[in-house]
Amino acid sequence: MAVDEQDYRTLLQELLLAYGPCGQEDAVREVCRRELAPIVDETWVDTAGNLVGVLRGGDGPAVRVMAHMDELSMLVKRVDPDGILHLTPLGTMYPGNFGLGPVAVLGSHTTVCGVLALGSEHTTHESTRIWRTKPDQGDKALDWPDVYVFTGLTSDELTQAGVAAGTRVCVERTRRTLTEVGHDYLGCYFLDDRAAVTALLMCAAELSSGPAPTGDVYFVFTVNEELGGLGGTYASRTLPGELTLALEVGPTEPEYGTSVHGGPIVAYGDAMCIYDRDVADGLMDVARGLELHPQSAVLGAFESDASHSKANGACARAGLLCLPTLSTHGYEVIARSAIPDMAAVLTRFLGGPGPDSRPTASQ
Structure with missing residues (x-):
């Protein structure tokens, strides 16, 4: 299924305009629920405030995939x-x-x-x-x-x-209007984590329209990530499965060898945990198969829902996939292709369609 660039940008802009401070993510959650409910088997809001949607799959292990709704x-x-x-x-x-x-x-x-x-x-x-x-x-x-x-x-x-x-x-x-930067980039405050939320919704739509994934997939839109990954840790502890995979912005700085011009960033570690090697290697292999030129990184001064979950013993295994982002926690800039690229890697990693079905942004 091809994804029209204007469609995802319209959704991204709506998410950017919705206020979602820590502990008060209601407006963002309602947009996500509207988009998620028609394409998954069941949705609910847990007692922590996370929005959860499950897409039933095969007999393989369940996976929790998270992007956070809260903003700085x-x-x-x-x-x-x-x-x-x-x-x-x-x-x-x-x-x-x-x-x-x-x-x-x-x-x-x-x-x-x-x-x-x-x-x-x-x-x-x-x-x-x-x-x-x-x-x-x-x-x-x-x-x-x-x-x-x-x-x-x-x-x-x-x-x-x-x-x-x-x-x-x-x-x-x-001050929250998506801005064209050069020919190939987009800028705004709060792409952390509305860009990853958009990619997660795109992945859910892609998976729901094709063969069932290898196992149940729990799409989790979390609360309070910016204050210690509280929502993600709760969801990791209460939902089935051993693996928590977080979607995030990823810093593009010389100290990490990453660039906003490059492909998706796969983290092997951050300030809270070491991510599981087989998960990170698997994400790298998928991105290479899609010819997206992934970037591996060990991140400092960085945390995610997945690393908080693993550090707190709420999940056995953890992974982190990032959109390359300039000026994280400031006025952030991403490539126009970064969101569909993340959705493509995630879809394939979860057992969805192959490279020829990769979502692409029209240029």
Whole structure:
């Protein structure tokens, strides 16, 4: 089954526009459920909040394949009397990863538009918080205590909107538009992990339209991956099978020998675990058979649902397949072919159609 590029990009854009902060992934889950339910045998949401769909296969071992729905976001730490919000991060990033600008404050009654701000650059040492972050002054890296959210509302108005300590804050939708980069690349915030979610949905559609896979496949769209892989670990512990395979963005840096110009990245290890050699070798062999020029890597400062699951004893075996991604946890860039390439490798690895049925993006 050929996959039209515009179809997957339309779905990817919808997923990018859906807010999905850690622990509040509802909007993303509903898009995934809509796409998944018609093409698998059963879907449900487990008690952790993961969306699970199962496609029944042959007598082979069951496999859990995961992509996470949550995104890097922020949490209100306190609300000042003048309506200023102070934040703490949900996930590993700094204000510079997103830049200053509009944010969506997801109040329990109303979503409030605010502005992530540092303050005026036209200040002297009397404005210590700003002064110390200037490269020609204190030269201190910008961190969360240095910034705040201006809402233009009073603290009483914020209370009426349902904004308080614990409210999630996301990059606002006006900054979440998929952008053409050069001839062959796409850029946006939160391709981690909406690009991999799109590939997992494409794989499910491909497998459902062909011969049954060799064993049951559990497609798991997880919660809270950015805060320790909590949803994935729970699913690994509670669903059948020994193997958990995670889909992720993969850093493209000289220290790993990886490039955004190359094929899918297959991880042999990361900061949490060593991935099973036969699983990684199998993914490499499939990608080579599809002539996708895979890149093997041992990743540092990187974790996944699969490595958290294995490190916590929730699964016996683990694997990681990544889309080569520039500037992970920032404004991320991937090749236009990266999503269909990931879907093709995963489909074949799970016992689906051969190389001649590989999804391809029209150029």
